[in-house]
Every structure is written in C-alpha cells, then in structure tokens.
Amino acid sequence: MSSKSTGLRHWRQRFNALFQDHEIFVRTHGHVRFLRISAVWQKRVALIAAVVLIAWAGATLAVLVNQLLTADERAAVAQQSAAAAASEKRIAQYRDRVAETAADLEERQDQLEEWQKTYFGSEPAAIAEGVNDTKGGTAQPALKTSAIDPSLPPEAQALARVAARQEALSTRLLAAVNERAANAETAVAQLGLNPTAIIRGAATGRGGPFIPYKGRMGKAKALGPAFAALEGALFRMEVLERTLVAVPSGNPADVLMMSSGFGYRSDPFTGGAAMHSGLDFRGPIGTPILAAAPGRVSFVGVKSGYGNVVEIDHGQGIMTRYAHLSGFTSKVGAQVAAGQQIAKMGSTGRSTGSHLHFEVRLNGVAVNPRRFLEAKADVLEVKDDARQRVGAIAARGAR
Structure with a gap:
C-alpha cells in the first residue's frame, strides 16, 4: 500500500508542478496592470480542455465505429441483394430452359405426328405399341429410374420422360421405315434398276434459299441427329416406293401375242x-x-x-x-x-x-x-404395298 501511495503522490506532485501561479504584466498607454493566473484556474481550464478533447475523441471514435458497422451492414445487404439477384437470374434461366425444352418437345412431337400422318396415315400398331406422346395415347411402359437424373426438379424430370418416349417412338419408327425401304430397295434392284443411283438422282433435284429453321422460341435450331436420321430414312423409303409404283408392270393391252x-x-x-x-x-x-x-x-x-x-x-x-x-x-x-x-x-x-x-x-x-x-410375285407384293401407301397419301391430300 505504501508503494502505491508513494507512486500516486509522485504523479500528483509532477502534475501539480505543471501548473504554477503566473503573473502577466500588461502595459497599456503607460499604465501597467498585473494579471494573475493561478494554478487552480489553470487546472480547471486544463480539465475542461481534457474533457472536451475526450468527448471529441469519443464522438469521433463513435462515428468511426458506426461507419465501420454501417459499412459491414451495407456490404452484407449488398451481398444478400447480389445473391438474391443471382438466384432470380438462375430461376429465370431455368424457367427459360424448361420453356424452351417444352417447346422443343412440342415441335418434335408435331414433326413425328406429321411424318406419321404423311407416310402411314394412322400410326401402325407395330410402331405405336406401348408408345405414349405429349398429347395423350396408349400407355407407355415405365422407364427405368436410372434413365432420368434424380437430381432434376420434378418438372424437368417430366420433360425428360417425354423426351425419352419420343426417342423411343422415333427409334421404332426409324426401324419400320428402314424395313420398308430395304424391301423396296430389294424389289427395285430385282427389276434391274440401280437403287443408289435413283436415290442420288432424287437428292440432286432439291434446292432453294437457305432459311434456318426457327422453333417456337425463335431460335435457329435442329431437331437432333435421331430426327435427321429418320428424315433421311423417310426420304429413301419415299423415293424407292414411288419408283416401284411408277414402274409399269401392268399389261398395256389384253393380248397374248x-x-x-x-x-x-x-x-x-x-x-x-x-x-x-x-x-x-x-x-x-x-x-x-x-x-x-x-x-x-x-x-x-x-x-x-x-x-x-x-x-x-x-x-x-x-x-x-x-x-x-x-x-x-x-x-x-x-x-x-x-x-x-x-x-x-x-x-x-x-x-x-x-x-x-x-x-x-x-x-x-x-x-x-x-x-x-x-416382275416376280414378291416384287409385285412389295409394289402393291407401296401403291397402297402412296395412294393413301394422295387420297388424304385430295381431301
């Protein structure tokens, strides 16, 4: 205790030594006045100045702290706003992708139905069996769960299932078209004609200005390689079967000689x-x-x-x-x-x-x-089948 008291007394003495009584001589027009500034008054002024300085420092510190806190809050709010904007953008992009995918599927379905109507009238049972489409139809066997990404949102999974059904339909349709085209190709070859040359010649008779295909979303696009393969197979089948129909196999006159x-x-x-x-x-x-x-x-x-x-x-x-x-x-x-x-x-x-x-x-x-x-009977059979299909197309076009 004595050492602490001694220390306090020492600092008090040093503090008191800073403030001494002072007399100031002021001479004005030959008159001399004495101004006495006491140590007590000096201490009071110093105390007031110290209080003011401390108050100013405290206020400044408070302002700085407030600014720091406000800046952090503003930064946090800005981050939240940016995160919300990014989330809204992702949601908007996802909705656009879903809408675009749905439009693509509708276009693909319309094209499938158009090909089906044009080339087959009504969908053959061998092709339609177990196939469902986006506009209703027969029941589709359940797809394996591994075929659909489980991480996709529910609506995206639904679109993926529709896409898978369309791929299955186009695959079956492609197989049926290829089978018909192969039969027609064999029959044409048996008649002594060159199927490859006929198809090549038909392909060279096409043209026109290039106008990129734009879907419902207004974007240039294609329907995919599977549909391109189907389109090519349909062209091949159509050319060969129409060639068969055009072949003059009927007797031009009812005579034997x-x-x-x-x-x-x-x-x-x-x-x-x-x-x-x-x-x-x-x-x-x-x-x-x-x-x-x-x-x-x-x-x-x-x-x-x-x-x-x-x-x-x-x-x-x-x-x-x-x-x-x-x-x-x-x-x-x-x-x-x-x-x-x-x-x-x-x-x-x-x-x-x-x-x-x-x-x-x-x-x-x-x-x-x-x-x-x-022509042999098997060739005539293929020709008759082709004639019925081509004739059905002509009849539908006339209606």
Missing part, C-alpha cells in the same frame, strides 16, 4: 439391222390400250415413225409410250390409274399391221419393258 422384242432386230421394211426400243403386241384394231402404271398423260398426238402416240409420265423419271394407235381416249394432263384405257390399238405411222408399240423410258433412255412386265 408379242410380235417383236426389245433390242436388235431386222427392220420389217428394209431388212437391215435396227434397234427396237420397245415391245410390239399384235391385236385387232380398236383393242383397248391400258396404262401400265398410274401417272399423268403428258402427250397425245402424232410423232414421226410412231404415228398416233400417247405418253404417260409416271414420276421418278419413268415414262411409257404407246404408239401406232387408231384413236385416243385420254387427254393431256389427265391422271390415269393402272389398267385404265387411254387409247385404241391401230396401225398408224411406220407399221406393217395392227399392233401396239410399247416403250418404257427411264430419264429419257429406252429400257427393256419385259423386266417390268415379268
């Missing part, structure tokens, strides 16, 4: 070697001449050497010519069915007697009609 074949022969007038570009069928004048395949009458009139002629365009580069006719029963532009009468047999032009000269031309080149008229 063929008087001249295709190729080399002795000319009936000169006896010299000649190329005969068709088949000759002998029969009475007036015998009905029948369209060997469905098509559009493209010419009715007279051609040098042929006499009276009717020509039918069957599409796919195939044309049939009926010559030496005695009369016509069709007009240019008329659509005719296979077996429909188009003219009457005769002996006009360079002819030695009543007969039909029948030609088949492929892209302007004469080919032997016999291979078409003598």
